Amino acid sequence: MADNHELARLFEEIATLLELKGDNPFKIRAYQSAARFLEELDEELPAFVASGAMEKTKGFGQAIGQKVREYLDTGRLSFYEDLKASVPAVLFELVSIPGLGPKKALQLHEKLHITSVGELEYACRENRLIGLPGFGAKTQAKLLQGIEYLKKHQGRFLLSEAWPLAEKIADFLRRLPGVDRVEVAGSIRRRMETVKDIDIVLASDQPAALQQLIAGMPGIQQVLSQGPAKVSLKLVTGINVDIRLVRPEEMATALHHLTGSKDHHIALRGWAKERGLKINEYGLEAAAEQRLAVQDEPRLYQALGLPFIPPELREGMGEIQAAAAGRLPELVKESDVRGVLHVHTTYSDGSSSLAELAAAAQRRGWQYLGITDHSRTAVYARGLQLETVLEQRREIERLNEANPQFRVLAGIESDILADGSLDYPDAVLAEFDFVIASVHSFFRLSEADMTQRIVTALSNRYVSILGHPTGRILLAREGYAVNLDAVLEAAAATGTIVEINASPYRLDLDWRWCFKAREKGLLLAVNPDAHAVDELDSVRFGIATARKGWLSAGDIVNTRPAREAWALLRRKRP
DNA sequence: GCCGTTTTCGGCCCGACTGTTTTCAGTCG
Numbered sequence: 001m002a003d004n005h006e007l008a009r010l011f012e013e014i015a016t017l018l019e020l021k022g023d024n025p026f027k028i029r030a031y032q033s034a035a036r037f038l039e040e041l042d043e044e045l046p047a048f049v050a051s052g053a054m055e056k057t058k059g060f061g062q063a064i065g066q067k068v069r070e071y072l073d074t075g076r077l078s079f080y081e082d083l084k085a086s087v088p089a090v091l092f093e094l095v096s097i098p099g100l101g102p103k104k105a106l107q108l109h110e111k112l113h114i115t116s117v118g119e120l121e122y123a124c125r126e127n128r129l130i131g132l133p134g135f136g137a138k139t140q141a142k143l144l145q146g147i148e149y150l151k152k153h154q155g156r157f158l159l160s161e162a163w164p165l166a167e168k169i170a171d172f173l174r175r176l177p178g179v180d181r182v183e184v185a186g187s188i189r190r191r192m193e194t195v196k197d198i199d200i201v202l203a204s205d206q207p208a209a210l211q212q213l214i215a216g217m218p219g220i221q222q223v224l225s226q227g228p229a230k231v232s233l234k235l236v237t238g239i240n241v242d243i244r245l246v247r248p249e250e251m252a253t254a255l256h257h258l259t260g261s262k263d264h265h266i267a268l269r270g271w272a273k274e275r276g277l278k279i280n281e282y283g284l285e286a287a288a289e290q291r292l293a294v295q296d297e298p299r300l301y302q303a304l305g306l307p308f309i310p311p312e313l314r315e316g317m318g319e320i321q322a323a324a325a326g327r328l329p330e331l332v333k334e335s336d337v338r339g340v341l342h343v344h345t346t347y348s349d350g351s352s353s354l355a356e357l358a359a360a361a362q363r364r365g366w367q368y369l370g371i372t373d374h375s376r377t378a379v380y381a382r383g384l385q386l387e388t389v390l391e392q393r394r395e396i397e398r399l400n401e402a403n404p405q406f407r408v409l410a411g412i413e414s415d416i417l418a419d420g421s422l423d424y425p426d427a428v429l430a431e432f433d434f435v436i437a438s439v440h441s442f443f444r445l446s447e448a449d450m451t452q453r454i455v456t457a458l459s460n461r462y463v464s465i466l467g468h469p470t471g472r473i474l475l476a477r478e479g480y481a482v483n484l485d486a487v488l489e490a491a492a493a494t495g496t497i498v499e500i501n502a503s504p505y506r507l508d509l510d511w512r513w514c515f516k517a518r519e520k521g522l523l524l525a526v527n528p529d530a531h532a533v534d535e536l537d538s539v540r541f542g543i544a545t546a547r548k549g550w551l552s553a554g555d556i557v558n559t560r561p562a563r564e565a566w567a568l569l570r571r572k573r574p
Numbered sequence: 575g576c577c578g579t580t581t582t583c584g585g586c587c588c589g590a591c592t593g594t595t596t597t598c599a600g601t602c603g
Contacts, residue, residue, distance in 0.1 A: 026586050030575040061576050099592095101601050136594060186603085199603085225591055232591085242603080244590090257588085262603065269587040280588055 003045045004038045007071050010080050011035035011064075017083045020091045020102045029266075033059045036263075040317065042519075046072060090115045098146040098155065099139075107132060121147045149238065156194040157239050158474055160504030160541060163188050166198045169217070169241060176213050178204050180248045185258035189311045191544035193507045194474055197240040201255045207245035214243055250282050252294045257281035263316025264309075271320055272304055312548040317515070329518075329552045332526075334543045336553040338561060340536065341370030341411065341465065341569070342436055342499065342527030347392050348373035349381040350531045354392070354408070358399055360533040362406045368562040371396065372411040372436050375423035381440075384412070386428065393431075407562045409433040409569075413467060418442045420456025422463070429462035434569035436499065436527075438467030439480065447481040454482065455490040464569040465525050466491060468501040468508040476505075484513060492520045495572050497557050500549075502542025503529045514549020523568065525557045 015031040018024075037059060041048060049072060054060050060068070071077050093116065094105035108114045111132055112123055121144065123129060129140040149155065166184045173182045179202060183189075186199025204210055208228040215223050215231060224232040224240065233241045246254040257265070257280070265279075272279050276286065283291040284303055294300045298308040306323045310331055313319040322328050343357055344350035352360075354371060361369040373392070374383035384392065389412070396410045413436045415423045422429060422437060429435050437457045445453065457463055469487060470479030491498050498517055501508045506529070509517065517524060526542035528535055546556060553559040557568050 024575075027575045029586080034575090059576065063575055099601070103600060134594065134599075138593060142592090197603095227591055230590060258603080260603075262587090265603095266587060273587080278587085282589090 003072075004041050007045065007068065007077075008035040008038040010071070010077050011038065011067075014077075014080055014083060016092070017080075017087050020087050020095065020106065021083075022102055022106070030059065030064065034064050036316070088115075093117050094120065096155065097143060097150055099142045100146060104134065104139075107134070117147060117150070152238060154475060156196055156475060158504055159188065159191065159193055159195060159507075159544070160538075161237075162195045162198055162239060165235075165237070165239065166200065166241075169198065170200055172217060173200065173202055173214070173243070176210060178206055178209065180204050181251055183251075183255050185244075185255055186242075186260060189259045190261060190314060191312050191548050193511070193545070197242060199258050200241065200243045201246060201251065201258050202243055203246050203248045203251040203254075205248065207247060210245060244281075246281070249293055252296045252300055253279065253283050254281045256297050256300055259311050259314065261315050264314035264319070267316050267320050268304070271306075275304065277304065310547065312544065313550065315548075329550050331547040332543060332551050332553045332556055332559065334540055336556070336559040337366065337526065337539055337543065339366045339368035339370070339407075339558050339565065340528050340530075340539060341409070341434070341525050341558055341565075342372050342413065342467065342501070343369065343530045343536070344373055344381075344413075345371060345392075347382075347388060348378070348384055352531075352533045354395055355399065356533055357530070357536070358403075358406065358408050360536055362403075364536060366406075368407040368409060368565065370409040370411045370434060372413040374440075375412055375414040377415040377417065377423045378413075378440055383415070383423075386424075389428075407566075409566065411436060411464075413438055414463075415440050416453060416457040418445070418453065420453040422457060422460055426460070426462060429460070430573075432462070433566065434464040435462050436465045436467040437463040439471055443471060443480045445480070447483055450480055451483040451486050454487050458487070458490045458494050458496045461572045461574065463494075463496055463572070465497045465499050465527075467499050467527075468503075468506050468529070469498060469513075470508050470510070472508050472510075473505055474507065479508065485516070488513070488517055488520055488522060491517075492522050497523045497525050497568070500524050500526045500542045500545050501529050502526055502538045502540075502545070503535070504538060504541045507541060507545050509545075509549075511545045511548035514546060514551055518550055518555055522555075523557050524551065524555055527558070 011031045012035040015028045018028045048054055049068060054065060067077055067079060088109055090109060091105050094100055095102055108120060112128060114120045114123060124140050124144045129135045130137055166188050170182045170184050173179060181203040183201050185201050187195040188198060211226055211231055219235050220233050221236045222234045224234055229245055231243045235241060244254055244258055269279050278285040284294050285291050301308050307328060309319050309323050345354040345357060358369055374381040376383045376385050393410055396408045399408050410432055411434045412432050416437050416439050458466060470482060472479035498509060526539060526546055528538040530536045557565055
């Protein structure tokens with residue numbers, strides 16, 4: 001399977017290289033769709049080709065088919081290698097600057113001999129861009145700002161940062177005079193783990209009249225652009241906001257358009273076209289140019305002969321075909337959660353007490369709470385020594401006796417040591433209601449060693465849940481090198497539950513892998529990994545991740561009643 | 575680069591805004 005992903009990556013890179021060369025956009029798309037197809041392909045590449053399936057696959061014609069064969073035969077792609085050699089590496093870096101695309105980046109490289117972002121910044125400060133054709137003082141100033149932005153935030157923000165901010169802005173806009181409706185759209189509505197900006201749709205009978213009022217909103221650092229249909233702002237927090245102004249009857253199609261994703265639109269518009277319909281942000285048009293009114297998104301999909309596709313699924317990952325075939329899952333909801341299984345208390349590195357957390361969990365309508373402080377090796381997190389474990393156990397028993405309506409489970413988050421063994425002997429692990437096993441050290445093992453380490457841990461019959469499977473920290477740290485496919489296979493084979501760590505800094509397992517976990521028939525646990533009472537609410541981000549990964553309540557252990565969840569947590573035990 | 579019971583050529587999703595221009599290319603989503 002590694003071949004599939006490797007070739008997908010090569011095709012993806014070819015697309016980027018062609019883009020930088022200003023090649024035909026449709027050719028670029030052809031490579032992108034081939035890459036996406038390979039990424040999702042379940043079959044091994046050699047079988048896919050040998051069986052003749054490739055010839056029958058749309059998007060694999062002569063040129064791309066020949067490249068797949070060359071890659072299989074030689075393990076290389078000469079087209080890619082030549083292309084790579086012909087495009088200066090600096091262009092990759094330059095196009096990540098907002099406002100700078102392939103054309104202008106190429107000009108800067110050729111005319112000003114720019115070889116790094118740093119050099120471009122310097123050239124801007126020296127006013128050297130102004131003489132170039134197509135460049136002016138404003139472009140130069142904009143690029144300088146773009147470089148600043150990039151240096152500060154890598155151009156992205158956590159969902160947990162952007163989502164509440166977007167809701168706050170939407171509330172402000174709703175109170176402006178003449179405003180009919182306001183909705184948050186874009187990648188926030190699709191619940192991407194990180195987002196580039198905030199997209200909002202505003203419906204009003206006099207949309208153009210609102211421009212000035214919007215530009216007067218508090219917290220704005222700069223108005224980036226302003227037209228009758230769209231206002232773009234930069235907030236003092238650094239994030240950009242696009243507000244699209246439409247008439248009330250255009251709300252549904254505009255919201256749909258601005259929710260994206262781009263890939264979903266390309267696929268859906270193709271689907272519409274086959275049925276003689278045209279979609280744009282203002283409505284649905286029959287071929288004869290007359291616009292059909294669409295009241296809401298469900299009716300938009302209905303007009304296309306499809307059931308409603310929830311925003312989280314609109315990523316161009318086969319959702320349209322699944323919808324057409326009636327195979328869309330019933331997505332899990334936040335209200336399905338009946339308890340959570342990963343929290344830290346003041347016994348280790350948490351800042352709320354066990355009793356406070358239990359009370360807060362019960363207030364949220366949950367029926368149980370799994371306490372999982374750190375194990376003894378995690379000295380950085382005040383991991384529990386054996387005597388402290390016993391002390392905590394007694395407190396849990398007292399709480400359970402005092403409140404039979406609510407169940408506190410005595411768990412532990414045990415470190416997976418470098419060799420794959422756990423931090424306590426089996427006899428101790430057996431005393432816990434359940435065990436989460438997590439990697440917290442030796443992140444830099446080779447992929448093979450890390451994979452073996454985790455697979456070994458999963459074979460332990462007391463390990464109920466694999467915690468944050470890749471160890472990534474969003475926008476800060478890549479996950480460790482690990483063959484996740486092999487890990488998920490091992491989890492399936494041993495009956496280990498896999499965590500969707502709902503901390504907005506982690507969201508690990510990633511939603512793209514939830515999709516695969518579901519295919520392997522795995523059970524998952526959406527856990528806040530809370531270190532304080534407020535962090536229990538992180539569950540919403542975990543549920544968003546699960547939904548984005550096509551998961552139903554049945555795929556999540558902590559949507560089950562306490563007794564059933566308890567049994568599932570212990571199903572590997574003798 | 576791919577595709578075709580409308581087609582082997584001419585399409586390919588569609589539109590907004592800016593800046594540098596005198597009609598539009600570039601960028602973005």
